[in-house]
Every structure is written in structure tokens, then in C-alpha cells.
Amino acid sequence: MVPPMSDPQASRGDADRLAGEFVQFAIESDVLRFGRFQTKAGRLxxxxxxxxxxxxxxKMLRLAQFYARALLTSGIEFDVIFGPAYKxxxxxxxxxxxxxxxxVNKPFAYNRKEAKDHGEGGTLVxxxxxxxVLIVDDVMSAGTAVRQSIALIRAAGATPHAVAIALDRQEKATEDGRDVPWSAVDYVRDRLGLQVCSIAKLAHLLQYxxxxxxxxxxxxxxAAYRAQYGVD
Structure with missing residues (x-):
């Protein structure tokens, strides 16, 4: 893996420039939209x-370039890429x-949501x-998909090590229908002990x-939504 940059300020600057480019790309691709949308937590x-x-x-080619650049800038090291079903x-x-x-050639695996009962069988492919193991997904809303991936990885005898996502919403998670003062990313990083690499954060969207x-x-x-539901 490419080693982390020696100058933390240079690394931070590269990450911020990359995040701004990604926000623009996501908006131009109509992937990031504005209006009124209900989240899984019931928020508008x-x-x-x-x-x-x-x-x-x-679009997928550019997206892959953004993920790769973010990972290489972060300096996170890993042995296997895991893509949880389906996204x-x-x-x-x-x-x-x-x-x-x-x-940087790395092995890749993914899972089926339904176990296959013929051929090679099982849920892992x-x-x-x-x-x-590096888990790759788009966003983390509640951390449920990551916890499921962690269980699969540990059951296979490997170590859940890091998560790469496209956008960190920097938003309070919910537990039992209540807001909690940490995000899904905070939970995965601070409570589950995994490193987290995001291409961009809500703060970068606001700057853009x-x-x-x-x-x-x-x-x-x-900005008002972040003031109400955001975490630092």
C-alpha cells in the first residue's frame, strides 16, 4: 500500500480538494440532489x-478513482476488499x-444475502x-450494514479493519427511535475500533x-439541518 504522506497538513489539503471535487461530481451526476427527502430515521x-x-x-470509473485517491491519501492499509450486498x-x-x-493489487470478495445451496454454496463469493479487511459502501446511516459485514468477516476468521464510504453525513444516529450524540461513523470508529475513510463529508458539501x-x-x-441533527 502507498504509505501515508509525511506532511499532515499536505495530506489534509489533498483530502479537502478531493472532497470538493467529489461533491461537484456527485451534484453534476444527479447523485446528490436537493429538495425534501425522508431519511430512514424519519427526518426530512x-x-x-x-x-x-x-x-x-x-461515472463508475470516476467514482472508483475518487475512492482510490481517498484511500491512498488516508494511508489506511488492508489486505482484502469486501463489498457487502448489494450496493x-x-x-x-x-x-x-x-x-x-x-x-496496488488487492483480492476482492462480496456476499450474497441468500445462501447458495448448490455449486460452491455459502454466502461469500x-x-x-x-x-x-476493508469494507466498501456508499454511506453509513445507522451502521447496521457494517455490523453485519463485521460478523461475516469475523466468522470467516479475518479481521474487520476499515471502512471506506463515499459520503459521511456527519449526522446523529438513532437508537430505539431516539437521537444519540454520535454518528454511525463515530460508532464504527470509536466503539467498534475500525478506521473510517470517507471521500467527502457534509462539511464539504456546505463549503461547496x-x-x-x-x-x-x-x-x-x-446548514439548518446540520445545526439540528449534525455532529462534529
């Missing part, structure tokens, strides 16, 4: 991120291809899960909206 959000709308080869499967696959193009005339009308609504 002024924006919505749907990675399923990265829906052609050119994580294409994300993990294109990331593995892009990393290989950059000279691809490379054996071994060593430090503030400096871009075309979308500045959405800034106040997104």
Missing part, C-alpha cells in the same frame, strides 16, 4: 445522496480494478477473507454550496 432532509445513480461506465458489490469491484491500475452561486440557495436549508 434537504439533500439526498443515492450512489445507485452512478449508473454508467464513465457495496460494484463499489468494491471497481475500487479493486482502479487500485490494480495504480499498482470471490477471494478468501483473510487478514485485514457557500461558494457556488448556482447552488447557494440550498446552503441555509442544509
Amino acid at each position: 432532509s434537504p439533500y439526498f445522496f443515492n450512489a445507485g445513480l452512478f449508473d454508467d461506465g464513465a 457495496g458489490i460494484p463499489l468494491g469491484a471497481v475500487l479493486a480494478v482502479e487500485l490494480a491500475r495504480l499498482g 470471490g477471494a478468501p477473507l483473510a487478514g485485514r 454550496l457557500q461558494r457556488t452561486d448556482e447552488f447557494s440557495q440550498h446552503y441555509e436549508a442544509v
